[in-house]
Amino acid sequence: MDETSTLGKKFRHHFRVPYSLFKTVCDAFSIDNPIANNNAIHDSRIKVLVGLRFIATGYAFDTLEELSGIGQETCQRFCFKFLEWFSSRYHEEYNHLKQTKEEIEHVEGLYHVNGFPGCMGSADGVHI
Secondary structure: OOOOOHHHHHHHHHHOOOHHHHHHHHHHHHHHOOOOOOOOOOOHHHHHHHHHHHHHHOOOHHHHHHHHOOOHHHHHHHHHHHHHHHHHHHHHHHOOOOOOHHHHHHHHHHHHHOOOOOOOOEEOOEEO
C-alpha cells in the first residue's frame, strides 16, 4: 500500500501506524507467538488491527467487537496480551527521551510551529 495515498493515510489515521509498520508488527507477532494462527478462529492480522485500534483510540471492547467481528471477551483478552507484548517489543525503539541539546531543540521546534511553544512531547493528547 502506498502510504501517501488516501487509503494509506486513512490506515495510519485509524491505527496510528503506517501500513509498513503494521506488516512488520504482524510478522514479529507471528514469530514471537508461533501458535497465534494455529487453530485460531480469527486471523492474527485482524487481532493485531484490533490491538492497534485499542491502543490508538481506547475504544470500548464492544465497539472493537462491532468493527472486527471478534467477540468482546476475545477482544478484551487479546488486547491486554497484545498491549503487554507490543510494549515490551517496541517501547525502547519508539519511546525514548531526547538526550542531546540538538534533539531537544528539534522536537521543541516541531511543537512550537504547531502552536505549542516549550513542549517536548505528548501522551494521550496531553502536551508536556
